[in-house]
Amino acid sequence: MSASDFFYRNRDIAGLSNPSRSIFVAIREVVENSLDAAESQKIPPDIYVRLSFESEATKDTQVYKLRVEDNGSGIPPRFIPSAFGQVLYGSKYKLKQARGTFGLGGKMAILYGQITTHQPVLVSSSTGQEKIYSFKLMIDIQRNKPIILDRKVLINKDSWHGTIIEFTLEGDYLRAMPKIIEYFKQTAMVNPYANLTFVDPKGRLYKFTRATTVMPEPPKETMPHPYGVDVELLQRLIQITECTTMLSFLRQHFHRVGEITAQKFLEFAALPPNKNPKKLTHEEIVRLMQNLKKYKDFLPPDASCLSPLGEDLLKAGVMKELNPEYLVVHQRKPSTYAGHPFIVEMAMAYGGGVPKRGNFVIYRFANKIPLLYDEASDVSYRVISAMNWRRYKVQPDMPIAIVVHICSTKVPYKTVGKEFIADRPEVRREEANALREVARQIQHFLARQEHVHNEKKRLGIFSKYLPKIAEFSTTLAGETKKPDIEKLLKSVQKYGAEEN
Amino acid sequence: MAQKKIKIAQKRQEVLNGLKDFGTSVYKQLDQGVFPTINMPSRSTENITYDPTLRQYVLGEKSVGRSTRNIRHIKPFTQLAWVAMFSNELTSQRKTSTLRDVYYSAQAYEMTFQDQQESNNIITDLETLTGFAREDFNIFPEERSAIFGDLDIAYTVPGYEGKTVNLTSHPDGVLIGPAVTSAEFIKTSADKVIAIEKGALFTRFIEENVHNKHKSLLIACGGQAPRQTRSFIRRLHDELGLPVYILTDGDPWGMHIAQVIISGSANAAHLRDLNTPDAVWSGVWASDIIEYKLPTDPLDEVDIKRLYELQKDPRYQNDPVWQREIKTFLKIKRKTELEAFARYGLTYIVDEYLPTKLEQQPKEGKNGKKK
Numbered sequence: 001m002s003a004s005d006f007f008y009r010n011r012d013i014a015g016l017s018n019p020s021r022s023i024f025v026a027i028r029e030v031v032e033n034s035l036d037a038a039e040s041q042k043i044p045p046d047i048y049v050r051l052s053f054e055s056e057a058t059k060d061t062q063v064y065k066l067r068v069e070d071n072g073s074g075i076p077p078r079f080i081p082s083a084f085g086q087v088l089y090g091s092k093y094k095l096k097q098a099r100g101t102f103g104l105g106g107k108m109a110i111l112y113g114q115i116t117t118h119q120p121v122l123v124s125s126s127t128g129q130e131k132i133y134s135f136k137l138m139i140d141i142q143r144n145k146p147i148i149l150d151r152k153v154l155i156n157k158d159s160w161h162g163t164i165i166e167f168t169l170e171g172d173y174l175r176a177m178p179k180i181i182e183y184f185k186q187t188a189m190v191n192p193y194a195n196l197t198f199v200d201p202k203g204r205l206y207k208f209t210r211a212t213t214v215m216p217e218p219p220k221e222t223m224p225h226p227y228g229v230d231v232e233l234l235q236r237l238i239q240i241t242e243c244t245t246m247l248s249f250l251r252q253h254f255h256r257v258g259e260i261t262a263q264k265f266l267e268f269a270a271l272p273p274n275k276n277p278k279k280l281t282h283e284e285i286v287r288l289m290q291n292l293k294k295y296k297d298f299l300p301p302d303a304s305c306l307s308p309l310g311e312d313l314l315k316a317g318v319m320k321e322l323n324p325e326y327l328v329v330h331q332r333k334p335s336t337y338a339g340h341p342f343i344v345e346m347a348m349a350y351g352g353g354v355p356k357r358g359n360f361v362i363y364r365f366a367n368k369i370p371l372l373y374d375e376a377s378d379v380s381y382r383v384i385s386a387m388n389w390r391r392y393k394v395q396p397d398m399p400i401a402i403v404v405h406i407c408s409t410k411v412p413y414k415t416v417g418k419e420f421i422a423d424r425p426e427v428r429r430e431e432a433n434a435l436r437e438v439a440r441q442i443q444h445f446l447a448r449q450e451h452v453h454n455e456k457k458r459l460g461i462f463s464k465y466l467p468k469i470a471e472f473s474t475t476l477a478g479e480t481k482k483p484d485i486e487k488l489l490k491s492v493q494k495y496g497a498e499e500n
Numbered sequence: 501m502a503q504k505k506i507k508i509a510q511k512r513q514e515v516l517n518g519l520k521d522f523g524t525s526v527y528k529q530l531d532q533g534v535f536p537t538i539n540m541p542s543r544s545t546e547n548i549t550y551d552p553t554l555r556q557y558v559l560g561e562k563s564v565g566r567s568t569r570n571i572r573h574i575k576p577f578t579q580l581a582w583v584a585m586f587s588n589e590l591t592s593q594r595k596t597s598t599l600r601d602v603y604y605s606a607q608a609y610e611m612t613f614q615d616q617q618e619s620n621n622i623i624t625d626l627e628t629l630t631g632f633a634r635e636d637f638n639i640f641p642e643e644r645s646a647i648f649g650d651l652d653i654a655y656t657v658p659g660y661e662g663k664t665v666n667l668t669s670h671p672d673g674v675l676i677g678p679a680v681t682s683a684e685f686i687k688t689s690a691d692k693v694i695a696i697e698k699g700a701l702f703t704r705f706i707e708e709n710v711h712n713k714h715k716s717l718l719i720a721c722g723g724q725a726p727r728q729t730r731s732f733i734r735r736l737h738d739e740l741g742l743p744v745y746i747l748t749d750g751d752p753w754g755m756h757i758a759q760v761i762i763s764g765s766a767n768a769a770h771l772r773d774l775n776t777p778d779a780v781w782s783g784v785w786a787s788d789i790i791e792y793k794l795p796t797d798p799l800d801e802v803d804i805k806r807l808y809e810l811q812k813d814p815r816y817q818n819d820p821v822w823q824r825e826i827k828t829f830l831k832i833k834r835k836t837e838l839e840a841f842a843r844y845g846l847t848y849i850v851d852e853y854l855p856t857k858l859e860q861q862p863k864e865g866k867n868g869k870k871k
């Protein structure tokens with residue numbers, strides 16, 4: 001069975017399970033590829049998405065045409081057919097933070113389009129050179145090979161770079177609409193440097209404009225960390241390696257493993273340093289994997305392979321989409337779980353445009369993509385629920401939004417559908433600490449606000465009653481001119497003037 | 501009598517001066533750029549003592565301050581200033597008002613009182629501050645009592661100035677309201693005042709011609725005598741030199757109605773001249789229950805509890821009669837009402853009981869003091 005065939009038969013696990021979910025997932029996957037393509041070149045993304053109605057399909061579903069244009073790096077022409085027409089193209093032996101998990105999502109969406117409508121996909125792309133290449137492709141599912149139906153070359157007069165992809169798919173837009181709009185809004189929140197445009201089948205335009213052109217540092221590619229490997233990855237590495245000794249193999253292919261660490265580990269694992277890795281037996285490979293996990297003295301992974309938003313960008317994004325009265329953000333230092341580095345970023349927004357729902361509004365993100373399903377199963381939901389909010393003078397009915405962003409080379413999703421983060425102790429601890437930090441700041445803000453409120457009330461009382469006392473006493477005393485109380489009013493103002 | 505006339509006008513002028521002084525003090529402080537403050541005697545329980553010489557409750561040395569700089573004081577201070585201004589208006593224009601009126605009138609000045617109690621408290625503040633009763637500011641409570649007897653009075657209220665009336669002119673009695681309490685006394689043939697707890701007996705006394713037979717001014721207290729009535733009784737005693745006799749039901753509550761007319765109440769400790777120390781409680785005594793074999797009811801629990809309270813009350817300490825009667829009540833554990841004399845016929849109380857009691861009084865009833 002080919003990889004295409006496998007996913008054809010098991011498309012549920014990629015989230016393409018029902019007509020409304022499928023259309024949401026298809027848009028999400030293609031948009032995420034586009035964001036990655038622009039971001040890898042530090043180009044502020046400009047992404048145009050159009051979903052148009054083609055025809056009725058069944059009682060509950062319609063055929064739509066999805067067109068996504070980006071201004072990303074573009075794809076060299078020789079890679080285009082396999083990039084869009086072959087599932088699992090390009091295996092990754094190096095790691096960096098990316099939105100898509102295996103570069104699979106976009107292709108899954110195309111595959112889903114093909115099996116529901118049997119139409120080819122149109123791909124145009126340019127890397128900014130003098131030519132634009134357009135392909136009309138289909139996927140040969142059984143052989144997992146692209147079929148090129150048509151190929152055109154155009155002159156790239158404006159030095160355009162980017163990718164345009166267009167294909168048809170079956171789905172139920174009306175039911176998916178709320179999630180799709182929410183997806184764009186939240187994507188805009190966590191990608192404040194992106195312009196997002198969405199035209200829906202009814203011709204409605206949703207436009208999310210960037211608030212900044214500052215972008216986070218792109219992640220650097222790193223080798224896998226010894227704690228994070230499995231047997232399969234080891235076998236693949238052994239297959240491709242050109243190293244002839246275990247010592248050089250470890251140094252070459254693993255993150256933060258140097259000469260000394262490699263020597264010490266091989267001693268620990270009782271493997272001769274000059275053994276040829278290609279000569280390892282299957283049993284030896286399994287033992288190697290177990291020892292890699294067991295050995296305590298590997299250095300923790302560094303975070304250069306991660307690209308967190310950073311406090312300023314997170315602030316800009318939340319400000320732009322929620323426009324709260326008060327906002328605090330906090331970024332945790334890098335941490336690791338099972339050999340995978342990760343960083344938690346957290347924001348807490350109060351008042352203003354924050355919706356009041358009788359409970360906190362939670363926005364969850366992983367590697368800058370919004371997680372919209374299964375909130376209650378997410379570790380962040382548990383962390384937020386377990387928090388002793390009374391300590392922070394925070395009531396659940398306050399207009400408060402909590403934004404949680406976790407970025408990692410391997411986000412600990414609980415399921416393939418990329419919906420929620422698993423409850424791993426390391427992640428839970430980082431999220432709890434981040435939450436405490438923003439909650440503390442919100443507590444200070446609330447206390448200050450209460451103080452200002454009380455001061456205002458106090459001033460209000462003085463400015464209400466002093467003039468009356470002046471009026472009544474003037475009448476009583478039989479005077480004609482009212483006494484000047486401005487000085488008194490100013491003097492009470494002085495005490496409360498620290499705000500405003 | 502002309503001298504008395506000056507007294508009423510004089511009193512009004514004093515009241516107006518008192519209010520003006522308060523206004524001027526506040527005005528001057530404001531004008532000098534300082535937060536106005538006032539001081540007045542504290543009305544807390546620990547500052548209320550019984551003064552045996554004055555034979556009434558008085559306020560002690562402790563005083564309380566109200567400062568407009570204090571956020572909790574400024575509202576009541578403003579209310580006080582408003583009530584003072586309102587009282588000034590009433591007094592100078594000789595208009596009257598009720599406690600309820602004050603509560604509502606305030607709202608026209610965006611000076612809302614939370615409830616009647618709050619506005620009543622502020623009025624009591626003004627009384628404490630100036631030393632004048634609210635009736636002096638022409639603010640009256642709703643409750644009224646009545647007087648009947650041969651007394652000529654001359655009104656001073658606007659529209660009736662100088663007009664005289666005899667208080668026997670109406671057989672139901674004349675309401676003791678603002679017009680009567682502010683009137684000048686002209687002349688009387690009466691040689692005593694009889695204050696009666698209940699309106700029914702008051703009417704009986706008028707029918708039985710008690711005012712003539714016993715040369716008396718009859719007053720219906722209507723239960724606990726209102727302050728204006730108590731102060732009016734004081735005026736009858738002081739200005740006309742008439743002895744005052746009080747008839748109440750024979751129970752702890754009736755006994756205390758008499759006591760309040762004589763010694764005043766703790767609530768009015770900040771005021772003077774609301775009580776008549778020389779007045780005498782004529783009955784019905786506990787010992788009368790035995791002597792006249794009156795029909796009775798048993799004392800219930802609250803009655804007995806009240807008797808023990810009164811036994812310790814300083815107002816009941818000076819005169820042996822009070823203590824003797826309290827002990828008798830506690831001994832016989834019975835109580836009675838003025839109406840109980842009806843068992844001996846409708847006129848018995850007038851023909852037999854009253855003369856005996858009036859006779860008896862100067863000998864032993866004068867709160868232990870000779871006049």
